[in-house]
Amino acid sequence: MEKEDLIRKAGNFVFAxxxxxxxxxxxxxxYKxxxxxxxxxxxLAETLQLSDEELEILLLAxxxxxxxxxxxxxxxxxxxxxxxxxxxxxxxxxxxxxxQVNRCIMATKQGQLTHHLLEDILVDxxxxxxxxDTFFATAELLRVEWEIFLDRTFTDLEWSQYQLDFLLSVSFRTQPAQAKFSKQLSKNIQAQRTHQLDLAKKKKKKEKKNRETMAQPKRGIETMFKSTYDNHISLSAIADNKANMMISLNAxxxxxxITYLGTKSSIIGAEFTRNPVLMIPVGILLATTLASVISAIISAQPEVTSFRLRPDKLTSRRINLLFFGNFTKIPLEDFQAGMHDIMRDKNALYNNMITDIYYLGDVLKSKYRLLRISYTIFMIGIILTVLSFVIAIAQ
Known part of the structure; x- marks a missing residue:
């Protein structure tokens, strides 16, 4: 009776x-x-007919x-x-x-070896x-706990595999526990296997669907790429036309x-000889037109963006295998293999097109920057030439 009172008192203590x-x-x-x-x-203790003293130690633990x-x-x-x-x-x-109570408690630690029947009973x-049959519901509660307290997160498939591995790795240590739980444990293992296979099939189906979705022509995506390429080509043509205009005008x-300055017998040549101060505006105009035409020529100069390619780097996101500046640096066999890989993987094709657009934009940025410099120099040169000419005439 005293033993039951202590056990009841322990239960009340733990509850509180x-x-x-x-x-x-x-x-x-x-507490549940x-x-x-x-x-x-x-x-389990009653089935094993433990003594009152052993039962007390077991229940306290x-x-x-x-x-x-x-x-x-x-x-x-x-x-x-x-x-x-x-x-x-x-x-x-x-x-x-x-x-003895403490040994039983320590026996419940995962991976701990047991040395006494009481420890085996408590572990079971x-x-x-x-x-x-409540295993799956309560296992989800444990999953939530681990996410909160251990910061361990699992996908459904990962958790299912973890649970299956756990069910297969543990076993009941006492005969009464084996007799009582083994049948349902086998059912749980089979159900977990089925659930794990279903999740794996769903994952593969989803991945296949994603691959098929990427592999199918998408009108919106293709239209976007076509419009972007057309815009880049149009902007490049405009930049080249502006550069040609500046080259022609400055030339x-x-x-x-140069012709007038080289003609000593002409009226203007004689005038420059008599009035050397006029050489200042002419010199300014000549210098600025030269700088302007150089910037325009550099802008119109063909620019090829390329990398040093190695066969093992053909799938790099930085490399556009569709651009001649890249693929002409590798052997034909490697180029063919790379193209076959792209044709098999829509995502790789899109990556190559995106990379191409990026570097086309980079070239356009350089072109328009140089054009702006060319126009700015030309504008400043005209202004300085006119001002210096007015000043020279006024003197």
């Missing part, structure tokens, strides 16, 4: 402790789980085995032992029995859930200046 200090986020390792472990431990969760999640067994020891010492429980009671101006 969990109610006051246990996190509500512990949806698996809570502890109560179930105590219940299963008692039933069952009540306290998860109390360490009030302060820590990992290695909670050490905290559980400390809480159990303090409680039992206050109850004047013999030290040698406290040691603690994992009894794997032999029940004409330079030709006229």
């Amino acid at each position: 402790l969990f109610k006051e200090k246990l996190s509500k986020k512990l949806v698996y390792h809570n 789980h502890t109560f179930e472990v105590v219940k299963e431990a008692r039933q 069952a009540w306290f085995h998860d109390t360490g969760y009030i302060t820590t999640y990992e290695n909670h067994e050490d905290e559980s032992i400390e809480i159990a020891t303090n409680f039992l010492r206050e109850e004047k429980f013999p030290e040698e029995k406290i040691t 009671a603690d994992i009894a859930n794997i032999g029940k 004409i101006i330079m030709s006229i200046i």
